[in-house]
Amino acid sequence: MLCGPFFIFAGIMHFVIPKVYKRIMPPYLPAHEALVYASGVAEIAGGVGLIVPSARRRAGWWLIATLLAVFPANLHMALHSEEFPEVPGGKAALQARLPLQAVFVAWVLRAMRRP
Numbered sequence: 001m002l003c004g005p006f007f008i009f010a011g012i013m014h015f016v017i018p019k020v021y022k023r024i025m026p027p028y029l030p031a032h033e034a035l036v037y038a039s040g041v042a043e044i045a046g047g048v049g050l051i052v053p054s055a056r057r058r059a060g061w062w063l064i065a066t067l068l069a070v071f072p073a074n075l076h077m078a079l080h081s082e083e084f085p086e087v088p089g090g091k092a093a094l095q096a097r098l099p100l101q102a103v104f105v106a107w108v109l110r111a112m113r114r115p
Contacts, residue, residue: 004048011045067101078097
């Protein structure tokens with residue numbers, strides 16, 4: 001399944017293009033840079049864990065917690081779409097990202113259960 005590698009790639013991108021991730025951080029959160037790197041590490045660790053059968057269940061719950069933790073950034077973007085004019089699809093695309101988080105959670109749950 002591609003879920004583990006997807007999250008590994010997503011986590012690596014936090015280190016490759018951290019400015020992109022820092023820019024979407026809600027202003028009320030502290031230490032944007034540290035949070036970007038921490039969420040990248042969390043995604044990498046969770047992705048690796050999904051690949052390792054003995055760690056799959058714990059890694060899945062870890063990734064679900066990570067998805068919940070980063071949800072405020074997605075919500076911030078949807079509520080303040082005027083701050084992100086470079087996003088293709090604009091406000092509609094940013095709002096569509098909110099339920100997409102539920103799709104990612106469902107994908108992780110499915111990956112947790114694979115034999």
